[in-house]
Amino acid sequence: MSEPRILTERRGHVLLIGLNRPEKRNAADFELLTGLAEAYGELERDPDIRAGLVYAVGDHFTGGLDLADVGPRVGPDGLSFVSDTGVDPWGVSGRQRTKPVVVAVQGICLTLGIELMLAADVAIAARSTRFGQIEVARGILPFGGATIRFPRTAGWGNAMRYLLTGDMFDADEAYRIGLVQEVVDDGEQFDTALAIAERIAAQAPLAVQATLASAFTAVREGDAAAEARLQPTLARLAASEDARIGMQAFLSRTPAEFVGR
Structure with a gap:
């Protein structure tokens, strides 16, 4: 049996949520999307969990959407992947989460990975992380909230610079435009993000x-x-x-x- 696409672990009052498809750079197929939504549902339902930490197994946070798997599932009304027990991690449909989420990223962080950061509350990046909102190069548009949150977070010009070109940018640029709150040495992003999540979870x-x-x-x-x-x-x-x-x-x-x- 293959390993689950999403790993969950309770660490005190923090729910660790791991993207677990490292052999594909954690590209999001339908199974990963539905699993992530279920993990956010678990975060929401469990009264003992006070904060979530999203991270990725392997060298990369995510290579973005697995279009070969997900593309054929896009119907006239778009893409549906959130069950009655799940919560949309990108916060663009259905009920909204009520608990804080911290994200730790490394390696390649494309498209829905940036949108996951934008939909969360605090993001920590490893210094060598490379970012790209590349949907326009694939003939689609960002559908996880980047068109809404990226301009609000980074300012119109900074957002359009990357939304409309699909150009890649580094962690220092992500910090400059406000997409991440801290840049740390490679390998330190998880521990730094966990410390912040635990600080949040220690509050009322x-x-x-x-x-x-x-x-x-x-x-x-x-x-x-x-x-x-x-x-x-x-x-x-x-x-x-x-x-x-x-x-x-x-x-x-x-x-x-x-x-x-």
Whole structure:
């Protein structure tokens, strides 16, 4: 039997989600897409999991979409790969995730790999990583959110420079335009990303999710919609057990052990 396309492992309160098709540069066939959506569903459902870390097995994060496998599955309404128990990792269809995701990339990171970073919250890149949003060279367009998030993240000119040419760029350029938050020496990207995911997971889960939800609301519905929910959300959080634990930790100057209630 072949190994699963997606590996999952619980590391404390962090769910590790590994792309596992290294012999094909982790190119995403239909099995990998559906497996990744199921892993995001697991992240969403498990109350003990507070953050996710997406990484890749082997030398490369992803060579992009396996068009030979996925292409014939694109129908009149596009491509459907998310089941009732899954969550779209690219956040462009169905229900949205509510928990933070950190991504660690290395080697080649093409197309849907960049879009996965853009759809996540924090991205760490190995120094030798090479990026490319090359859909226009294949006769298609980015359909995982790059046309929406890349200009918002990098600015219009920086985004169009790569979206419309398909040119490759390096980790320093990815950092300059804001696609990644840190560039580290090769081999250090996983540990650095895990440390960040664990820092997030150590905070009050309800507060982390509320913070993320507020930011999502501002982006998707506008500032006014997010502003209208700030005070009601604050009141709800202030009445939580975690708020009491946080105050006790502050007063006693000891680390807080949050319970997510």
